[in-house]
Amino acid sequence: MNAPSKKPKSSFRRKFLIGTAWVGGGLAVAASVGGALAWRRVSNAQKFMLPVDHAKGESSFNAWLKIAPDSTVTVAVPRQDMGQGIYTMLAMLVAEELDADWTKVKPEQAPLNPVYGNMTALVDGAPPAMKSMVGMVSKVLGLQATGGSTSTRDGWMPMRVAAASARAMLLAVAAQKWSVPASELTIEKSIVMHKKTGKRAPFGEFAKEAAALTPPANVSLKSQSEWKLLGTSPPRTDVVEKSTGNAQFGIDVRLDGMLYAAVKHIDLVQGELQAVRWKSGAAPKGVLHEVRGSDWFAVIGASYWSMQQALKDVELVGGGATAVMLSSSRLAEVYERVLDGQDGDLSPIAKPLRRTFAEKGNTLRMIAGTDVAKRVEAKYSVPFLAHATMEPMNCTARIRDGKVDVWVGNQAPTIVQWLAASAANVSGDNVTVHTPYLGGGFGRRSDMEVVRQALACAKVTGGKPVQVIWSREEDVKHDAYRPAVTCKMSAAFDEKGGVGAWYHAIVGPSVTKAFIKRLNPMLAGDDPPDKTNCEGAAEAPYRSAFANFQVDHAQVDLPIPMGYWRSVGHSFNAFFVESFVDEIANALNKDPYLFRLELLKDEPRFAKVLNAAASAAKWNTPLSPIAGGKVGRGIAVAESFKSIVAQVVDVEVIGKQIKLRRVVSAVDCGFALDPENVKAQISSAAIFGLTAALKGKITLKESQVEQNNFNDYGLLSLAEAPEFETVIVNSGDALGGIGEVGLPPVAPALANAIFAATRKRLREMPFVM
Amino acid sequence: MAISLTVNGSPLTLNVPGEKPLLWALREDANLVGTKFGCGIAMCGACTVHVNGEATRTCVLPCSAVAGKEVTTIEGITAKGLNAVQQAWIEMQVPQCGYCQSGFIMAVTALLDKNANPSDAEVEAAITNLCRCGTYPAMRKAIRRAIELMKGGAK
CATH class of the missing domain: 3.30.365.10 (Aldehyde oxidase/xanthine dehydrogenase, molybdopterin binding domain)
Incomplete structure (x- = not known):
């Protein structure tokens, strides 16, 4: 030194x-x-x-x-x-x-x-x-x-x-x-x-x-x-x-003279606000200001609750060029057509952008040349999902003497600064961003529409700070959603009975393009290709075992706000890959754990994590039976954000009820710098993934989100949460991430467990028996 | 209207419409922001306080219904020094984002005040709050730990 x-x-x-x-x-x-x-x-x-x-x-x-x-x-x-x-x-x-x-x-x-x-x-x-x-x-x-x-x-x-x-x-x-x-x-x-x-x-x-x-x-x-x-x-x-109620979140900000704003969006998930009609002819008493935004309307007053009440009296008319009528049922048809290569009538969706994200050998030729009896094929799909952070979206803003202050739980203060500066027409130097604790993020708080709303409100309050709060219903109905995605997977066996070709065709939108479009539509483009589309699929860990391997993506632009959701593309691609490899194991009558090990013979880091999970879960020890139901154990492994996680899920299926018994995870994030937090994050992300697997579904009817609140967009509860055990594998490899990596393998491990229990293969999330 | 009640041991008069939910009176009028808004339909429990000792979700509870009653919020619990549940919560490092935790601590505290040794099934039946971070595994440990601490004399 x-x-x-x-x-x-x-x-x-x-x-x-x-x-x-x-x-x-x-x-x-x-x-x-x-x-x-x-x-x-x-x-x-x-x-x-x-x-x-x-x-x-x-x-x-x-x-x-x-x-x-x-x-x-x-x-x-x-x-x-x-x-x-x-x-x-x-x-x-x-x-x-x-x-x-x-x-x-x-x-x-x-x-x-x-x-x-x-x-x-x-x-x-x-x-x-x-x-x-x-x-x-x-x-x-x-x-x-x-x-x-x-x-x-x-x-x-x-x-x-x-x-x-x-x-x-x-x-x-x-x-x-x-x-x-x-x-x-x-x-x-x-x-x-x-x-x-x-x-x-x-x-x-x-x-x-x-x-x-x-x-x-x-x-x-x-x-x-x-x-x-x-x-x-x-x-x-x-x-x-x-643990004492003292942590300050954005919604807890209290400033002298602060006003509150309640926000209501048009009923359409995307479109423009065209008219505001008060049912009683005028705004109720207590409404100090009315603010009209692109697709939203806000009222400002002394109490958030009273402003929320006031909004019950308003009708918003939405429409315009950006409003495109779409229902989930139609979207499923469109996805199906795109998967089958029919790009004809996809209305209201434009022709997809088809690209190959990974290619080795001549996959399509081998599959086409293999007898149907020696092939495995399956289609999988996942729905739109909301983030549902526990702290509803909110932002407090004040514009005074050319200076802007913004208090907001956010995942990107730089973006908050850009948005606030642009909305208030000041330079970034005049914007101070205050970031308190976030009451949940999961990607939701990188999309900061609420900042634009708070600034628009702060412009009319004569220097008084104003706190904009969304109701839970606004949060569920106007999120930037994890997209719905569908795929078709095909495998062909070679003469030795091994997997000779693996083909994965995915249909879905680009999250990155959608995210940028919401920040600035002029800048949203298709290049470079959005690698989140195929992350976890293009670099599936088994690719080294296959002579022919191809991952294609058909990118469709959807008229729906979408954004980053915990583990992004991995949240669905791991489900596709790890369910399908299980289906192949079953077709070959092989143990799903040992079959994976066989495929991972040239991937020692994966094999080690898989072995650690199987060993901790006592893979070969039968589950204790349950009266009136069936039990099963499933396994899955995935790499995301430079870390590898393998999970073993034990499940009980009683009639139509799916009950989670235990999740055993093994994680290699290079080195666990804070092992207890690694474990906490693995179980946190796994519960997030299990919530999606069992309950998560946002559907559209004529471009309106059908779900409202936790009554119809439910979260896993204490009683429903499984037991957790997490094993850390310190490989000494380069550091990997930890906040999202416990999510990708858990849904397929559960699907595989349900299959083991019931022989019923669930290919669509959320899982329904 | 003027509604008189006791909040955290002190008398408080709220000048609010009777139908205003207690949650918003606490947050806006009493400046007690430890009690959180999560759903507005009494599904998530982030707004849980004690009303006459009962764990109560306040986002749908009109102030008119609490006139003359004793309300305790997370601030009231904390002011008396950490209780067994909070001590266990800290020991087991339960919170992640932390937003729902006040509500959970209030719900668990009310449960253990009534039943000092609940079974796992009783805990699961009583604690129906929601946590999006999925801190449930640590919570289970913390609830068991709080029961032990209370047996050892912690309040």
Whole structure:
């Protein structure tokens, strides 16, 4: 470790090896520039200083952390906590390198600055589409967003380097004061110690002088064997607040003079507001302002509840060019025709864009040339789904003296800033985004229509802040939905009786295109292809076992708002792939677990996770029977967001009732930095997936969503939740994500369990016996 | 209309329409925002408080129905120091997004106040709140832990 010096900061140069491995693979172009960009990003982080609270005497070391005289370490977290525990995780990265006392480490939401942009999300694939939207790479790099299970991977290098750098600076000051070599100093729980002389002092005492030093040119990070905090599960930083009613969510924001707005959208899922009719002729008493939006109407008053009551008295007329009449039954017909290659009458859907996402050998020829008796074919489908975050959509905005303040639970403060600046017609510098805790995210809070609404309302209140709240019904009926998707899968056996060809044809919309369209319709395009369409299918783990392998996608544009939903394309593709491989195993009369192992002979990482799950679940131990019902066990494995998860589901089927008994998961996310949170996220995502598998369904009738609230869009309850057991496989591979990865394999594992119990193959979600 | 009741041990007079749900009176008029709005149809339980000791969903409970009654919210529980349920919740690190947790803690507290040693089936029958993050596995552990803590004398 080089000693920090007092050279001017402008001459600061940093050199350390940054491979592209830590930013993940994905797009080759992005990965090749990844190393250089990462370097610039860490050096920029040294130049941008986290704003300090002078009253607390804080000293800022760089963009990522500041230290107070009492040794409190404040960590800037540029990601949003929606329950995944990212405040804790990213603070742990800093605390580890600083050897800080965990009880004195405080995460806080980072300000908006390009240095915090989520580069891993860029490299992983979602934001390349943003590239065209903002027009310049630098702006893309500044996108502060939480998604794609990227946060830890993205913070992994810069946050540890930032902390190691601060550590070196603290030790340099201590060494000088005590006249001892810095190399003989250690830190334990925020106390700097010199063993030979017995000197010790909390590092906060050195913070002010240390922060004035030029950061060292080189820092070495701790090796894994030196970690004290990483690999353990310290108390989460938010749990006490969240167990005492003290955690502040967006809906809890209270400001002087604040007004409330209730919002009602037109009945159509998409279209334009054409007329507003008060049934009693005029707005009821208490309505201070009426605001008309593109497809919504809001009333503003002193009470949200009274504004909600007022909206019962209004009729909205919707229609216009963007309103296209579509019902789920018609959409199913269209999907079926597209699957069968008939692009004739698809009205009201336009001709699909057909593309091949993966191709090896000559799959179609082999399948066509194989006798029907030696083929397996199946069609699967999944419906639209709402996110149903527990905290309904809301946003508080204030426009005063040319300055805009926005308080909103969101997954992309940069997008909030763009939207607010554009709506208020001010520059982004005049917009302050306040991000409290999110009452659930799951992708929903990256779509920020509610920000536009809050700004439109704040424009008419004469500087008073206004809080817009959606009812649950608005939330269910006007989400940006996980799309409905259908597919057909075919496998052909070769002469040896093995799988010689695997063909997967998927029909569905592009989520990324739909998402961008909602931000700015001018910028929504078809290139580059949206890899979320086929994620989990194009790189199905079994592809190495097949001589012929092809994944096609027919992209249909739907007149329905759609967006990212926990695990995105993996949420349906894993269901397709893992159900179908089970069907093939059954056709070959093979054990579904052993058959997968056979196919994964060249994929040792997958095989290890699959074995871990099967072993923990005691795959071969029969389930205890149940009176009047049947029991079954199913297995599935999937890679998503660079992590591999295998799950074994035990199910009881009693008449038409499907009862979940147990879910055993094995997860390889490289290394479990916080094992208890890994387990919590795996069961969380699995319950999200099981809710979809058993209950989730949004349907359209004449372009109106038929569901309303939790009465007809139900969630799994405590009584319905299975027992969970999760095994961690620390492979030492590159870090993978954790917030979404427990979802993809759980629905197919359940479908496979139901098949094992009843011999009935469920190919459509939600599952109905 | 003026409605007088006791909230967290102190008298409170609400000047609200009688049909205004208690949830919104708490959040808008009493500035007690720990009780959450989730569905508005008493399905999710995020708005659970205690009315005369009973776990009650307040998003459909008119203020007129609570005149003269004793209402306790999550803030009232917290003000007396962490109860056994909250201690167990923290120990088992239950919350994820945290939004539904006040409602769950109120529901579980009311259950254990009545039945200090419920069976798993009794717990499942009584606790019908919804959690979108799926924190149920940790909740099950925390409820068992809270029962132990109460046996050990925790309030």
